[in-house]
Amino acid sequence: MKSVFERVVLIVVCLVLLCGLGATAYAGTFSRYWADDYCYAAVVQRDGLIRGTLYWYQNGGNRFAAFLAVGLIERLGQASVVFLPSGLLIAWAAAASFALNALVKLAGWKVHRLWLATASLGWVFFLTYTSPDRLQTLYWRMGLLHYSLPLVLILIQAGVVLGGLTTGKPARLVWISAANGLLALFCAGLSETAAALQTTLYLLLAAGLVIWGGGGKRNGLVLLSGGLMASLLALLIMALSPANEWRQALLPPPPSAGAWGGALLRYTIDFVRDTLRTLPLPLGMWLAFCGVLGYLLNGNKPRNSGLAGWALLAAGIIGTAAAMAPSVYAGLQYPAGRALMTARFPLMSGLGLAAAAWGNWLKGRLPSASHQWVSAAGLVGLLLVGAYVLRATQLPLKEAQMLAVKAARWDARQAEILSQRAAGLQTIRVREVDVVSTLEDLTPQPEHWVNGCAADYYQVEQIIAER
Known part of the structure; x- marks a missing residue:
C-alpha cells in the first residue's frame, strides 16, 4: 500500500460490498422448497443417493451431479435451503480470491491482500446484482445448483490451473490435473450450460498456451488435460442419458447445424446488446471498479496489458456464446433467465478483466509525475462505486421483504x-x-x-x- 488513504478507501469499499452481499444472503434465508425441489428430494427419500442418482439419470434428467448434490444436501434436512445462498456467496468470494491470487502470482506481481479482497467481493457483488433472475439462481436450490454453483467451481478450477502453472515438477502436475479433473467432472455434470462453458474455457486456455505458452507449453497442456477430458466426459454422459428422450420430445433439436449456429449468433448478440442497454449504470460502475483496481496494482510494470485486455474480452464473449449454446440447441429457444446467469458470468468477467488490464496498460502510458493525482482520482472513484453499492443494496432488501411474506405462507x-x-x-x-x-x-x-x-x-x- 502506498498510502494510508488508499488502505482506508479499500477497507471502506470492502465493508460496503460485504453489506451488499449480506443483504443478498439475508434475502436467501427466506428460501423454501419450490417446484423441482420436491421432485429431487422425493427420489432421494425413496431411493437414497446412489440408486436415486441412477434412477434420475434414466428417468428424470441427465444432470447427474445436481442429483448427487441434492442427495448430500438432503442429509442436512429441509432447513438447509435457508443457508444455501449464504454458503454460496461465501464460497464464491473465496473462490474468486483464490483465482485472482493464482493469477497475480503467475504474472509475478506483488499485490496486497486488501486489493484481492476488494476485487473478489466486488466481482461477486456485481455478478449477483446483475443476475438475470436472482430468485431462480440464488434463492431457489435447484437453480442455484444448476447455474450458480458451477461458476464457483469454475473459479476454483481456474485457481488450481493458474497456480499449477507456477510449479516445475511434471509428476506433481499429473496429480494436480487428475484432482482438478474430478472437480471438473462434478461441475460439468451440474447442467449442460456449465459443461459447455467449462469445456470452452479449457479449449481457450489450451489455445492460449499453444500460442503464447513458450517453454511452459507442455507442462501447461498436461495440467489442462484433466479438466478438459473430464468436461468432455460429462458432456458424453449427459448426451447418453435415457431421460433425454422425453426432453427432446418437448424441445426438439434444431433442423441443422446452420440453423443452430445462426440462432446462437443472433441470440448472443442480442444478449450482449441487451446487457449494455439495460444495465448501463451497474455495468459502468463495474468497469470503473475494475479499471481503477487494475491501475492501482502497485509496483507492477504492465507488460502487453493492452493486448491481454482484448484477448480477455474476446474470451468472455466466446464463453457467453458457449453458455447459451445448450439452450439454443433445445428447440432454438432463447435461454431462460436462470440459464442466462451462466452466460452473464463470462460476459461480466471478460469485461471486468479487460478493464483491469487496460487500467494497468494506462498506468504504463502516463508520465510518472501524473501517477499520484491519477491514483488519488481513482480512489475517489472507488468511493463513488461504494456509494452506488450502498444504493444498490436496497434491491436485495426489498426482495427479502417480499420473500418473507411468501415464506410465511409456505410455512x-x-x-x-x-x-x-x-x-x-x-x-x-x-x-x-x-x-x-x-x-x-x-x-x-x-x-x-x-x-x-x-x-x-x-x-x-x-x-x-x-x-
Whole structure:
C-alpha cells in the first residue's frame, strides 16, 4: 500500500460490498422448497443417493451431479435451503480470491491482500446484482445448483490451473490435473450450460498456451488435460442419458447445424446488446471498479496489458456464446433467465478483466509525475462505486421483504399438510396461495407435476390446492 488513504478507501469499499452481499444472503434465508425441489428430494427419500442418482439419470434428467448434490444436501434436512445462498456467496468470494491470487502470482506481481479482497467481493457483488433472475439462481436450490454453483467451481478450477502453472515438477502436475479433473467432472455434470462453458474455457486456455505458452507449453497442456477430458466426459454422459428422450420430445433439436449456429449468433448478440442497454449504470460502475483496481496494482510494470485486455474480452464473449449454446440447441429457444446467469458470468468477467488490464496498460502510458493525482482520482472513484453499492443494496432488501411474506405462507401451508397427514389423511387439501414468483407451484389439479412431486415428498397419495 502506498498510502494510508488508499488502505482506508479499500477497507471502506470492502465493508460496503460485504453489506451488499449480506443483504443478498439475508434475502436467501427466506428460501423454501419450490417446484423441482420436491421432485429431487422425493427420489432421494425413496431411493437414497446412489440408486436415486441412477434412477434420475434414466428417468428424470441427465444432470447427474445436481442429483448427487441434492442427495448430500438432503442429509442436512429441509432447513438447509435457508443457508444455501449464504454458503454460496461465501464460497464464491473465496473462490474468486483464490483465482485472482493464482493469477497475480503467475504474472509475478506483488499485490496486497486488501486489493484481492476488494476485487473478489466486488466481482461477486456485481455478478449477483446483475443476475438475470436472482430468485431462480440464488434463492431457489435447484437453480442455484444448476447455474450458480458451477461458476464457483469454475473459479476454483481456474485457481488450481493458474497456480499449477507456477510449479516445475511434471509428476506433481499429473496429480494436480487428475484432482482438478474430478472437480471438473462434478461441475460439468451440474447442467449442460456449465459443461459447455467449462469445456470452452479449457479449449481457450489450451489455445492460449499453444500460442503464447513458450517453454511452459507442455507442462501447461498436461495440467489442462484433466479438466478438459473430464468436461468432455460429462458432456458424453449427459448426451447418453435415457431421460433425454422425453426432453427432446418437448424441445426438439434444431433442423441443422446452420440453423443452430445462426440462432446462437443472433441470440448472443442480442444478449450482449441487451446487457449494455439495460444495465448501463451497474455495468459502468463495474468497469470503473475494475479499471481503477487494475491501475492501482502497485509496483507492477504492465507488460502487453493492452493486448491481454482484448484477448480477455474476446474470451468472455466466446464463453457467453458457449453458455447459451445448450439452450439454443433445445428447440432454438432463447435461454431462460436462470440459464442466462451462466452466460452473464463470462460476459461480466471478460469485461471486468479487460478493464483491469487496460487500467494497468494506462498506468504504463502516463508520465510518472501524473501517477499520484491519477491514483488519488481513482480512489475517489472507488468511493463513488461504494456509494452506488450502498444504493444498490436496497434491491436485495426489498426482495427479502417480499420473500418473507411468501415464506410465511409456505410455512403455514406445510404445517397444514403435515397436520392432515398426521391425522391419517392421504388426500391433502390446502388453500391455493402465492408462495413463490416465477416458478410453478401446487394447483387444483392433483395430476400436475408439482402436485405429484410434492405428494411423493410428503408421502401421501394426493395434494390438491383449492381455490
